[in-house]
Amino acid sequence: MPEFRKDPVIKRWVIIATERAKRPHDFVKPKVEEKAGFCPFDYGNEHTTPPEIIAFRPADTAPNTPGWWVRVVPNKFGAVNPDLTPRKYGVGMFDAMDGFGYHEVIIETPDHNTHLALMDYKQVEEVIWAYKQRFETIMKDSKIQYVLIFKNHGSDAGASLQHPHSQLIAIPTIPKRVQEELSGSQEYFSYKERCVFCDIIDQELQLQERIVEENEDFVSIEPFAARFPCETWIIPKRHSHDFRNILDKEVKSFSQILKNTLYKIYGALDNPPYNFMLHTAPNTGEGKNYYHWHLEIVPRLTKVAGFEWGSGFYINPMPPEEATKYLRAVEIP
Amino acid sequence: MPEFRKDPVIKRWVIIATERAKRPHDFVKPKVEEKAGFCPFDYGNEHTTPPEIIAFRPADTAPNTPGWWVRVVPNKFGAVNPDLTPRKYGVGMFDAMDGFGYHEVIIETPDHNTHLALMDYKQVEEVIWAYKQRFETIMKDSKIQYVLIFKNHGSDAGASLQHPHSQLIAIPTIPKRVQEELSGSQEYFSYKERCVFCDIIDQELQLQERIVEENEDFVSIEPFAARFPCETWIIPKRHSHDFRNILDKEVKSFSQILKNTLYKIYGALDNPPYNFMLHTAPNTGEGKNYYHWHLEIVPRLTKVAGFEWGSGFYINPMPPEEATKYLRAVEIP
Known part of the structure; x- marks a missing residue:
């Protein structure tokens, strides 16, 4: 058992x-x-x-x-x-x-x-x-x-x-891991009265330095503090804490950006091993105002080693701004 | 830079x-x-x-x-x-x-x-x-x-x-990762007025179910909630939050238990890849009463995958009580 x-x-x-x-x-x-x-x-x-x-x-x-x-x-x-x-x-x-x-x-x-x-x-x-x-x-x-x-x-x-x-x-x-995201985004909300993920999207769309792909409903970005080369997050533009609330038309646009983003990773890194994880609110009703569901994609090209295990820090040899350029250069057929 | x-x-x-x-x-x-x-x-x-x-x-x-x-x-x-x-x-x-x-x-x-x-x-x-x-x-x-x-x-x-x-x-x-250990052990201390690591040593020595190796100054154990097969921690018996406070005679006994424990892992798993990390208090003076330095050894035999990245949970296919038996069976030459 x-x-x-x-x-x-x-x-x-x-x-x-x-x-x-x-x-x-x-x-x-x-x-x-x-x-x-x-x-x-x-x-x-x-x-x-x-x-x-x-x-x-x-x-x-x-x-x-x-x-x-x-x-x-x-x-x-x-x-x-x-x-x-x-x-x-x-x-x-x-x-x-x-x-x-x-x-x-x-x-x-x-x-x-x-x-x-x-x-x-x-x-x-x-x-x-x-x-x-x-x-x-x-x-x-x-x-x-x-x-x-x-x-x-x-x-x-x-x-x-x-x-x-x-x-x-x-x-x-x-x-x-989910509890940490809930606490962190709640803390940000109580300070700013805004969702931290909504703020990230706003800033990234303005800067255009870490945007990999965008459509009507979603953006895919290299996070500012990326742990891994070509780590990529897909975030819905509409604030929503719970994946269940995805609209029918968003299922379509999510599928599009997911396929395109994975294709760019596939193309830039020659079909690398990767994990993706859907991050969404728990079944307790928490997070409505301050949490924001998203998908995190982590290509597995670097080894997690003693420093990472001992510190919870990560060493990333590829600045996310560079990774963005490599991924943007891959054309979707 | x-x-x-x-x-x-x-x-x-x-x-x-x-x-x-x-x-x-x-x-x-x-x-x-x-x-x-x-x-x-x-x-x-x-x-x-x-x-x-x-x-x-x-x-x-x-x-x-x-x-x-x-x-x-x-x-x-x-x-x-x-x-x-x-x-x-x-x-x-x-x-x-x-x-x-x-x-x-x-x-x-x-x-x-x-x-x-x-x-x-x-x-x-x-x-x-x-x-x-x-x-x-x-x-x-x-x-x-x-x-x-x-x-x-x-x-x-x-x-x-x-x-x-x-x-x-x-x-x-x-x-x-260190902040989490400090907070967790401080919380335990404020509830029990005892160091959580000292309590773990006491209980493990009593039970003898997860002890891999022991000498005058140290024990090496399989932790109750081990993340990995044959994950092993070496903990000093004397309460001390800071590795710098290790006594000269403890340097000797630490070396002995480290070598013996690594030898058992080497023998049981045929020289597996592993990481070890020395966990000790930070340079801020925190942790004197409630933190306890130790060494964590993690053989790398299972892959960290999507579930682990998304949850912070780990799936371990080898109960630590079983791992203890395998490790104890290896004789030090």
């Missing part, structure tokens, strides 16, 4: 993921990427994943058969488990909690060999619709405090399968 | 390291590890590093010549620069600071092919003496608020040279 455990000093939670339990030997032997030629996310292999939760598919096809264009399934080796309850308990001086939560995989396309950066806008839009639908449904479970949608692309970014997919993990507590 | 930049939302600083400036192309081409056969840290190549700051060497040898057994030099591509001042300034709504600081390399031995885990106790002790000496000297610069000593072992842990070495980065601000 998976278990949440809390560090008693800095209050960081970890998940002891028993479904993925590993012995030292598992790390020592070279990793076998995939059984040669076999992919559980390809057409015809639907029975090798847990049964689908939702799928976008023609009305005349049966669940867990081919024909779908986006498919959402529980993670076979979920880090958390929806059948538990979020029971909290002490372990001596320490704090722990049963590993309740949702861990799902969004299979973005039946095409094994493509990538969000290369798909057509319509397909990316379908993926965003799947995100939104699962997000809305899970947020109705009041035991869940936070839903995190993220993507690992490339094995150096933690992807264990090549087939294009994103993931969703929903947990019964507000993660540390 | 390197520059510190602060994220306006979560107040995380980054260093834009212009001495290490990279273009996209630098990431795309496969990394050349070292010029074949040439190592700037080997005997005879002393002139290829910046001049040594200190070296432990026979009295009849000249600086920057062979004969030394531990040698400390400025990092040739320092992320920060001691010739600057910590001038703070605004950039529109953002905050930045000139990249003042010290970045040094502690060359742990002239022997290119060894490793702290394999050295004899005496040599490890000499390395700790070098840490202490540089730490004490730099803490006398009142512009410095924090000195971080760390080690990257193996290229997956961010090491760019194989020759055994540690690093020291000293900066004019208290890093986020």
Whole structure:
């Protein structure tokens, strides 16, 4: 049974993921990427994943058969488990909690060999619709405090399968990183009576030094204090703390800027490993005035090493103003 | 000129390291590890590093010549620069600071092919003496608020040279990660009137479930909320917030437990990449009653991916109680 455990000093939670339990030997032997030629996310292999939760598919096809264009399934080796309850308990001086939560995989396309950066806008839009639908449904479970949608692309970014997919993990507590963003943006709001993200957009659009891409509803920027070369954030122009409030027309424009931004990263850095994370407000109603949902994309080209682990600082060898130039120079076909 | 930049939302600083400036192309081409056969840290190549700051060497040898057994030099591509001042300034709504600081390399031995885990106790002790000496000297610069000593072992842990070495980065601000530990341990102290680390040691010694190694002055444990398989902390039994206060006899016992613990990790995981970070109090005098210096060792066997970046949570597939068993089973030769 998976278990949440809390560090008693800095209050960081970890998940002891028993479904993925590993012995030292598992790390020592070279990793076998995939059984040669076999992919559980390809057409015809639907029975090798847990049964689908939702799928976008023609009305005349049966669940867990081919024909779908986006498919959402529980993670076979979920880090958390929806059948538990979020029971909290002490372990001596320490704090722990049963590993309740949702861990799902969004299979973005039946095409094994493509990538969000290369798909057509319509397909990316379908993926965003799947995100939104699962997000809305899970947020109705009041035991869940936070839903995190993220993507690992490339094995150096933690992807264990090549087939294009994103993931969703929903947990019964507000993660540390989210709490920090909420506190920081609340502090800014109480000082300025403005949303810090709205101010960033205003300033960046004026300066035009760190804007990678822009459309009617979104901007993608290199953040001023970027941690990584070509780190890029996509921020909606309209103030909104909660991804669920995205408008239908914004789903379309978000898909466009997401694909274009990923294409520029793909082009400038030759298909680098990357992670992206959707940052949105928790299920507690916090953040309405002062928080602002957005997507953070981090190419994984530099190693996180001792200095970063010990300080929480990052060393970035590429000024974001330079990164902007490299990314802007890539033309969208 | 390197520059510190602060994220306006979560107040995380980054260093834009212009001495290490990279273009996209630098990431795309496969990394050349070292010029074949040439190592700037080997005997005879002393002139290829910046001049040594200190070296432990026979009295009849000249600086920057062979004969030394531990040698400390400025990092040739320092992320920060001691010739600057910590001038703070605004950039529109953002905050930045000139990249003042010290970045040094502690060359742990002239022997290119060894490793702290394999050295004899005496040599490890000499390395700790070098840490202490540089730490004490730099803490006398009142512009410095924090000195971080760390080690990257193996290229997956961010090491760019194989020759055994540690690093020291000293900066004019208290890093986020350290501030979190100070706040957390202060909060515990104000509730319990005890040091949280002292309490952890007491409980762990009683339970004997997560103790890897113990001597008169130190314990090494798997933390209850370990982020990584075989993450291990070495904690002094005597309450002390500041590494500078280590006693002469503790330098010896610290060297012993460090070598033994690294040897166990080396043995259990077949010489894995790892980072270690010395956690100690800042140069502001904070933490005397409630903080407790220690060393955190993190083997780098799992990938930090989207979930970790987005949440600040970690998923650990090896319960620390299991890791303890694996590590205890390794015998020190």
